[in-house]
Amino acid sequence: MAGKRRKIGLPKRKKKVSRVQGKLGSAPGTVNYLGTKEKSDSVVYVTNYDADEVDTKKVESLEDILKYRKEAKTSWINVIGITDEQFIEELGKGFVLNNLILEDAVNTDQRPKIDEYEGYIFGVFKMLYLNENDEIVPEHMAMVLMENTVLVFQEVKEDVFDGVRNRIAAKSGRIRTRGADYLFFALLDAIIDNYFLVLEQINHRIELLEEEVYANPKPIVAQHIQQLKKEVLKIRRWIFPVKELVSRLIDSESPLIKHDTKLFLRDALDHSLEINESLQIYREMSMSLMEMYMSNMSNKMNEVMKVLTIMASIFIPLTFIAGIYGMNFEHMPELHYEYGYYVVWAVMILLFIGMLIYFKRKNWL
Amino acid sequence: MAGKRRKIGLPKRKKKVSRVQGKLGSAPGTVNYLGTKEKSDSVVYVTNYDADEVDTKKVESLEDILKYRKEAKTSWINVIGITDEQFIEELGKGFVLNNLILEDAVNTDQRPKIDEYEGYIFGVFKMLYLNENDEIVPEHMAMVLMENTVLVFQEVKEDVFDGVRNRIAAKSGRIRTRGADYLFFALLDAIIDNYFLVLEQINHRIELLEEEVYANPKPIVAQHIQQLKKEVLKIRRWIFPVKELVSRLIDSESPLIKHDTKLFLRDALDHSLEINESLQIYREMSMSLMEMYMSNMSNKMNEVMKVLTIMASIFIPLTFIAGIYGMNFEHMPELHYEYGYYVVWAVMILLFIGMLIYFKRKNWL
């Protein structure tokens, strides 16, 4: 599955233009999936839990969802697949959500955001994870925090929430005794934690490129560096706003977020800060890489030129001397000296050695 | 028509100087068209609508406009063509508008702005759209939000408002049931949505240039990159302030903007943020392009130098040897050896092979 997903990189022009154009002129609040996945039905899992019980069900219809959601427990309603715009809209009506947030929930181009509404808090984030080829895969996701319930929309089945699921499954986990706001935090925290993995992948690629730059500065390396810079730019766009958003959650006065949970959010804020700092450092490191590449190129050129200069400087004068005694003048006394030829050889060898010493002194050899 | 319009690019000096000079010394508040369109009469369309009815009329005179505007309905008064300064001034008097805003309405150099006055809100924006050659065309426009009425000034007939017109025409559209402030928002939203199209065009050109840079780094490519950078600078100037302006609208305490509409403006703010981020990314990408171009140039130079160095390093010593035995000394014993010639050939071939191995080892071949 993952192999088919959108890779990070510049989207193909054709698709994109039609996508934006498809949206042009439509009223705001129109629920319109803009991603690249094929249309398919959404799959919904509802997990109800409290300190005593956990129970996960795959449900089919809106009515089932509403019915199955139990007031006394914390419900995690996980909607997988957001291409079925009609279903999403129905769901929105069922939970009395503003159409504008449904639009954002399925708009895969939406930048990360958090909006507070009367009775619920809405957030959009990008999950980033590595696929089997260690490529960075972005996945659009949206979360709605309501009284006792967290509603999660994700683009595909893969996600970064297995840790949260395990902690819910474990009877002793703190998550079991805390409410929906803690679940909301836990999911957000899982997303942020995965950013660390992605950053490490970037760090690893920087290190590999660095080795390449030192060992073998070919044009393809420069191309890879530029590619990396572009990816960092792209990822930064998704990751960078998170810090601001978490900090806004902490300052929020919404009754949906309890004071205790804010302590944990402060921790998440800390992690976002760290991630942003790392991104900044990777940015500077990739700029240094390019600089280093250029300096190595320049150095290689110097070396090439030195070889040329040494060869030419040594042999051109010698060839000239040989040329002199290749002339056909009638009157060239040297030609008739018995040791003329040997003297010329001697001169040439002396010149050769002199040149070598000269270049040695210049540190060119 | 569109073909005649101003293209993005540095304006010709002559026109510009006279334009600014034409304004120098005139009192502030003087209504003075500064654009490049030829003088012509303004054309005015008035659209009245409410939940039940829609009705559009082309009107001729100020009296008609004022008469036709119906109090109970929402009126969209669309003034096309702003070269007729006298008419604009009359219109301003008819709607009791400050002269300073009329000056800005026809001043095509005016940067985007929003000013609140007693009883109306005035905004200046740049519409950007692509003409048939996929060139980016900027068009100056101004909007006044009044009680029940939105007054729009645009430079030419082309605009980006067809989507809004369609939604007004459709009976079921939300826009029909909401007031002038929603119309104001819808127009602004249409303008911002078109920025996405323009950005995609820029993105597309960056991609094309990137391919060129890798495939064929000629000086013309560098020139195109610089051209692109200049366009991004230009466009940024028009797009960048919009975020700030929308955010000011949201914070405004004017009774003209209802609370509901502010939710939608928050959406528009989101889009402006995204556009500004993209602009920033395109800026960095075009700088990377230039960097890449330079590195490719440098690489090509390296290659040229290598060819020269290899050819010269191999053949100059060989020529020297040939030169030696071309000398005409009487006493050159080698010349008389029976296999002298073949020995020399052998030495030369060995030298040649040695050189090849040397360059191979240096990774130059």
Add this chain to the structure above:
Amino acid sequence: MAGKRRKIGLPKRKKKVSRVQGKLGSAPGTVNYLGTKEKSDSVVYVTNYDADEVDTKKVESLEDILKYRKEAKTSWINVIGITDEQFIEELGKGFVLNNLILEDAVNTDQRPKIDEYEGYIFGVFKMLYLNENDEIVPEHMAMVLMENTVLVFQEVKEDVFDGVRNRIAAKSGRIRTRGADYLFFALLDAIIDNYFLVLEQINHRIELLEEEVYANPKPIVAQHIQQLKKEVLKIRRWIFPVKELVSRLIDSESPLIKHDTKLFLRDALDHSLEINESLQIYREMSMSLMEMYMSNMSNKMNEVMKVLTIMASIFIPLTFIAGIYGMNFEHMPELHYEYGYYVVWAVMILLFIGMLIYFKRKNWL
């Protein structure tokens, strides 16, 4: 006259040092002309006007100025020439001005500033205009806004206020019915409007340099680009603070500035913003110019190297072959072949053509 004035450019060291040294150790508030004009008497023009009458007089002495200034009218007292420190000091006493502002009024190195005092507002600005050679000429000026009176100090007779004078002369002008604060604004507006002209001149020079860079990247062009960058730095220093100052005037609570005038100041603020944006853009464009210059240099070098490499790569091997058969060995069978010579020619021509094809393929021809 203008020809003698100070050009923009680095001041000569000698003059400057003595100037600063001349000031070192003197008490603050010492009125001390620091410019480069020769000492001469100040000339004073007083213009009194209200809605009904305008009247301009050249006056000689402080008493005349004070006498001629009419309470009921708006007075514009224009002091031309600020080298006569004694007169300036007397004037200051006559109008009860703080010595510190007189010091600034004649200090041509003073950066733009606005200071509010009890009963008057003091401002220092740089007028910038083009002389007959289209060079940018800076001129120091200072203004004091008092009750009913604007006192203006300018370095020389030339200024940018002719538009204001004309509007005062015209009976119908709005300026006639408004007070001293509007006059203050009008003068400031005239100064700012002229900045546009200067920016256009810079824009024009950037365009010319751009053409040069593409057509003929000689070192002198690089020097001109650096010159331009330095001028932009210089001008920015004078223009950049104006935005901040105007904005401070708008926020001022001084009773000297009426609410109506603030609407106009908001307009001036807008213009300052635009000017600062343009300056920023010109700065980036001049940096791009230098980048382009470097890339063109690099490209020319590539071309030179290609010519050398092609010539050398083709002829050095051929010369080697000729060298072979110029050897004087006794036993060289080829020399005796009947068609030896022609065979060698054939080989050479084949090599030549092969080389051409090789370089053609490499896209070097």
Add this chain to the structure above:
Amino acid sequence: MAGKRRKIGLPKRKKKVSRVQGKLGSAPGTVNYLGTKEKSDSVVYVTNYDADEVDTKKVESLEDILKYRKEAKTSWINVIGITDEQFIEELGKGFVLNNLILEDAVNTDQRPKIDEYEGYIFGVFKMLYLNENDEIVPEHMAMVLMENTVLVFQEVKEDVFDGVRNRIAAKSGRIRTRGADYLFFALLDAIIDNYFLVLEQINHRIELLEEEVYANPKPIVAQHIQQLKKEVLKIRRWIFPVKELVSRLIDSESPLIKHDTKLFLRDALDHSLEINESLQIYREMSMSLMEMYMSNMSNKMNEVMKVLTIMASIFIPLTFIAGIYGMNFEHMPELHYEYGYYVVWAVMILLFIGMLIYFKRKNWL
């Protein structure tokens, strides 16, 4: 010991990935040592002191710690070794600390932070010091300021607190008469003071590299410069936040920090400011170094090219002349002139001298 510790530099990929992955999915507040030290028991020293007495004990168990801590005195509880997660967790329970801070206390990746809790203040910092090879060694440390007690966690036995220990041992020291908040400050101050030592080490390396760049700009030097830049980036990440944290301590309203101690914190703030400025300067200096390296490379290339050009320009024409008279035409009158040979020599020498003068004039010799 120190030799085994982690050096500054990019961590090895393998370890890091597994480390982050190890944390992925675990609940926040999980106490999890992430560093590279081997598991070992923590060693705890408790120092109790007041104006009259000092007394240091190595204690084994949590009970001993709690028992030994005397209410009336200031206690410094120094925990050395943070790999024993179970012990740390017990300790936390003993002192009623939030689990989140224990997590940070042992998380060696945690960026510097200060968090205020009800009843205690928690801080994480990086000690930086030089080992015997003058390499910069970072060490994670955490401090908790409680009523009368400072609890310190450090990774290994080495630290930068000997000065503080000495001042506590000395009867006359001010530290003896002040409370736990002053101890907290003194430890923080010791950490900051050591940053100066580290910065000097960096400064020293910049100077050495500078000399290398001027004397011998080899690729390895560029590599060292880039290495240095990376280290400065790394260190900045640890040092930079300190200023902000100290300033937050000064503004804190916690009763744990007395007013007197804030005067001293102001001093520490001053030092952090200075350190940040120095870091900024070193950053700019290392960028200048790279620039200088590139310019020296370029210069060396120029020199190489000059040698080549001079040699080739002088000898190629001379060789051509020799070639002319090496031709075997039957009718070459010059060959039969008696002094032909000498004339050719004369011409050649003149050419040679002419060339030398030409290059001398061009300043190439």
Add this chain to the structure above:
Amino acid sequence: MAGKRRKIGLPKRKKKVSRVQGKLGSAPGTVNYLGTKEKSDSVVYVTNYDADEVDTKKVESLEDILKYRKEAKTSWINVIGITDEQFIEELGKGFVLNNLILEDAVNTDQRPKIDEYEGYIFGVFKMLYLNENDEIVPEHMAMVLMENTVLVFQEVKEDVFDGVRNRIAAKSGRIRTRGADYLFFALLDAIIDNYFLVLEQINHRIELLEEEVYANPKPIVAQHIQQLKKEVLKIRRWIFPVKELVSRLIDSESPLIKHDTKLFLRDALDHSLEINESLQIYREMSMSLMEMYMSNMSNKMNEVMKVLTIMASIFIPLTFIAGIYGMNFEHMPELHYEYGYYVVWAVMILLFIGMLIYFKRKNWL
């Protein structure tokens, strides 16, 4: 004297390390001279003045100072030499000053600061002045403003206060009638005024380097540019904070600074702003210098390459032709043509001229 003083430049490592190490571990508030001057007794001058009288005395002991300081007059107590830590400490006790400020007063590494204490205001600044070789000499100084008294610590006898002394000596000076706060301002103003001189010196050096860069871009010039950049970095560190400090003084609510004096401080603030702007401009100018240097290097390389290419391209083909007819084939009909030799010459000359035209067209000659 001045010749022995510390020059601006990177301090020698050895001294510095031991200096910092010497401080490591000592308690904050320890009065510890860190500069490079040799130990010597401090010399103290006390100047008492009011509108009627001035009186300066050299005093020996703390008692004399306290006795001689007259309540009714303004006292300027000038301590020259800060190596005698014991005396400074006594002095501090005599004036009831906090030890922390004494530490800063003698700490020559202290960055500029202003701290308000109960009853006095403390400031640290760097005097900068030119010595006889026009080198920039920094001198540490500290000032304490108390009721009626200004206490000044300076490192050596040289200072920038002669102007202030003269104005105190002159009976008519404003300084005589104003209190200690005006004296404090006057001294600060004198320091700031001297920064202008130093900036001019830097400006002068930039101009000289600029000429060098255009006339003769040798590596030593690049080295000088980098040197300059480093000096600007250094000086900026001392000068830059002053603006902030003066502005804090203006906002201070301390009763020690009268409202009148704040007007003058506003003037000083203005000057600091100007100085900071100049520093910024010099920074950018020195970066442009380096850019220009690189472009000139590149240009020189181009020229060298052109000479080589022209010489090689012209003579290598000609030499080839000569080589052809130097071959010894038995059957070479051309050799026997009567005018063969002349025809070859003609061909060669035509080729030569053709080449010249080609290079002329390429604009390489």
